[in-house]
Amino acid sequence: MNLLSRIRKFLHWESAPTPDVKLLPEVYPHLKAFRLPLIFTVLTMMIGTLGYIIIDDFPLMDAIYQTGITFTTVGFGEMAPVSNAGRIFTITLIIAGFAVFSSAIGILIAELNRGIIVAILKERRMLYKIARLKKHFVVCYHNDYTIEVTKQLRENHVPFVVIDPRPEIHQWAVEHKYTTFLQAEPHAELSMLKAHLASAKGLITLSDSIADNIALIASVRLFEDEHSLPRPYYIISTAESMSDVEKLKKLGADTVVSPTKLTAQRVSAMASRPDMENLLEEFLYKSDNPLDMEEVYIPKYSWAVLKKLKETHLRDITNTSIIGITKKDGKFLSMPKGDVLITSECTLLVIGKQKDITMAKEIFSQRNKPREIRFV
Template sequence: MSIFIKVRKALGWKFSTAKPEYDLNPLIYAQLKPFRLPLVLLQVIMMIGTLGYIIIDDFPILDAIYQTGITFTTVGFGEVAEISQAGRFFTITLIIFGFAIFTFSTAVLINVMIKGRLFDLYKERSMLYKIARLRKHFVIFYHNEYTAQLARQFRVNHIPFVVVDPSDDIEAIAKENGYPYYVKEEPYKELGFLKSHLSSAKGAISLSKSISDNITLIASVRLYEKELGRKPFLIISNAETQNEKIRLKKLGADKVVATPALMAKRVSAMAIRPDMENVLDEFLYKRDTPIDMEEIYVNENSWVVNREVKDLRLRDKLKVSVIGITEEKGRFIQMPRGTIVINAKSKLLLVGSQKGIARSKRIINLSNKPEDI
């Protein structure tokens, strides 16, 4: 083990080989391009000065380089050895040209810093490398109050996410709302997909208040999905009316939340059952809750197809209960009896611990019945 690796482990440094899908280096190099001429002139003046002192006053090469350096930079250390009259004239000329090059280089530097985007590009490049390490994250498009609330819930539940928004002050917005990863880009463009590392994401969430923005985003994500040839993204969006909700689902959204309808249902539940007001908050949304709920899809080749619910023995083995079954045609069976037969392409609604549900999902997706069931 090399010393570098030992030091890295001792200091807790972590390095990732993950690279962003969008390379900012060409843009950074373009910003650095104006520095080429000053650097070339610097090398030329150093070569001319070194050769001049060697030829005129027969300086050793190291003394010539040193004399050129202190003369060119005008530090005023004096002469390293006695210089002839021709050498002094050469030195004065070198000082004048050195001062001119220094002034020109300073002007180039100031111009790049003021008019250029070098610092911004380096900051963005650092952010893209951090995002490139994410896997199974969510990409949230458009910043608004919905995004801020969702981000807060994601942070509480340790769900990684990236916010994509075209606002010029997205950095300040991210700092204010606690977005750990953000991208300043138009959400519906491929550039936004590349920078947010959408190809490795679990899903995309569009929370614009404009239905046209949501429609454009959903269509763009589905097209990008086909280009990648990967399994479908989970696309979640919001709508202001029930009609918009229907349209977005037809266009490809997996889940659509109609904000007014959702608020009305919650208020109605509070009015009808005041004592049940905090049930969802306590058991579904609360951090580190012992109880979880998830819907499990039954594949056609699953061993549970055409078997009864009681044959799964989830309650006995894993303390997980099947509280509902959604059949392929949409019929929902509430609190199914143990004799209900499970059909292919149905969905089982399970309640139990997170660990138990995770194990149940693996068991249900097996092709052959486990020996311990």
């Protein structure tokens, strides 16, 4: 280990993550058009240098310098007196230089107008930005749902990458503030590698086509198996009909949202209780609301298994409240009383501040009874 590495380790400096070299698009094949002007430039410089040495007996460095200022037509004058033959040679060299530079500029303009090199450089920069993301969501397919979802993710400071195969994604990214995005087929393995899926928290597929969602969910689950990832991804999808919802869940989606069902539930709630119209948005979806609601999983080894709710003293310690319990068999018990037992592998629906909910998760994940409970 060299000195620089030791210093970086001592100061806990970490190098910025970079994408795999195999994922970066190649620039060099698109520079082949510049090879001919470059070869002509080198040949002209060599011929010019030899010409001044042979014709007017210039020293080597003077010959190189004279060739350079003549070839580039900067007009600095002669390094030393030049014979008539040398002047004819200089005129030929100026014409050759002008021809080489004109062709090089024409090729450069043509390549820039094609836009391939510029697009490749932009994609390379984007891949470096994506490689720095951790615990982000990969959002697939741009549509109205994507616009709203990414807006909420941005407000909650959750990083994300948007993938869409259409070339308009570049325009949509500017319009809707997608800081990281890719123009690619979401279900392709290369796209998943470029989106840094290995470090992602999950994937959201929002295609209008059920076939696209099916293909993507299956591809992600195969990607997990092939790369032996330590944890499964959390996959969220959309489906119009309830039959499609069941299909996507069987394929491996963790949550499937049905816009039709949600709209019907919302309209029904508004019709029956107009005064409660904005309660859900104010309570759960507003970013500046200090209260949050989250599920807390009780593992088999938790000290709280077979304890009564009142014996955990959760509210006294974390200032949170349990408003529901989902048993292992899926049965839900709302507003449980203090005498209700906490069973193995159940899920507690907890309400409180985010930091307090995090504390509750830590308490229930311990094997031994926490010390703070002994003094309550």
